[in-house]
Amino acid sequence: MKIVLATRNQKKVEEIGRVLQDASIELLSLTDFPDCPEVVEDGETFQANAEKKAREVAAFTGCHALADDSGLVVDSLQGAPGVYSARYAGADATDQANLEKVLAALGKTPASQRGARFQCVISFASPGGEVESFFGCVEGRINQTPQGNNGFGYDPVFVPQGGEVTFAEMTAQQKDALSHRGRALAAFAAGYSKPALHISSS
Numbered sequence: 241m242k243i244v245l246a247t248r249n250q251k252k253v254e255e256i257g258r259v260l261q262d263a264s265i266e267l268l269s270l271t272d273f274p275d276c277p278e279v280v281e282d283g284e285t286f287q288a289n290a291e292k293k294a295r296e297v298a299a300f301t302g303c304h305a306l307a308d309d310s311g312l313v314v315d316s317l318q319g320a321p322g323v324y325s326a327r328y329a330g331a332d333a334t335d336q337a338n339l340e341k342v343l344a345a346l347g348k349t350p351a352s353q354r355g356a357r358f359q360c361v362i363s364f365a366s367p368g369g370e371v372e373s374f375f376g377c378v379e380g381r382i383n384q385t386p387q388g389n390n391g392f393g394y395d396p397v398f399v400p401q402g403g404e405v406t407f408a409e410m411t412a413q414q415k416d417a418l419s420h421r422g423r424a425l426a427a428f429a430a431g432y433s434k435p436a437l438h439i440s441s442s
């Protein structure tokens with residue numbers, strides 16, 4: 241079955257491809273559909289945004305679509321950057337600018353009060369508009385300084401619970417085994433084998 245990933249982010253395509261590599265799925269992405277309009281992420285929750293992206297991309301492409309919406313939730317920042325994670329430091333902010341803003345906002349906050357989590361919602365939609373969502377979360381804390389060069393986004397400042405190194409210091413496989421997206425995708429892959437998920441298969 242063909243599934244279009246509702247993203248142009250190559251890192252995400254690679255990450256999702258690695259986690260779903262055992263499933264009998266042919267993955268496409270929006271780079272295969274250059275005319276697909278940009279989906280406006282104006283929802284107030286990760287789930288609202290993921291479902292909107294999946295529905296709109298499935299309707300445009302005529303294929304089943306898989307969308308993720310994800311972000312960093314920092315306790316001491318009242319849940320920021322949350323759904324604004326990609327644009328925390330401004331509309332076209334770089335990953336570096338976003339993570340520097342988080343570090344600046346936390347200032348000298350001690351490690352015990354730097355609790356945070358990555359959350360992810362994966363939504364799977366049919367061209368007819370049916371949608372089902374899957375959730376993943378990884379608890380951790382924000383490091384005092386960026387460490388490591390792997391991954392993307394806030395990876396250099398996020399230390400998952402029970403560990404000492406950031407996501408950016410891990411191999412891709414180590415991160416996949418722990419990550420919010422890895423967990424939400426595992427829930428999708430498990431559900432995919434159930435008949436209910438083969439919504440309006442064409």
Ligand code: IMP
Pocket residue numbers: 281308309310311312325326335338358391392393394395407419421
């Ligand atoms: P979106 O899910 O594409 O809307 O973007 C979410 C934003 O959250 C990304 O641009 C990153 O800044 C951040 N983010 C989501 N997942 C991760 C991750 O696995 N590592 C680091 N940052 C992430």
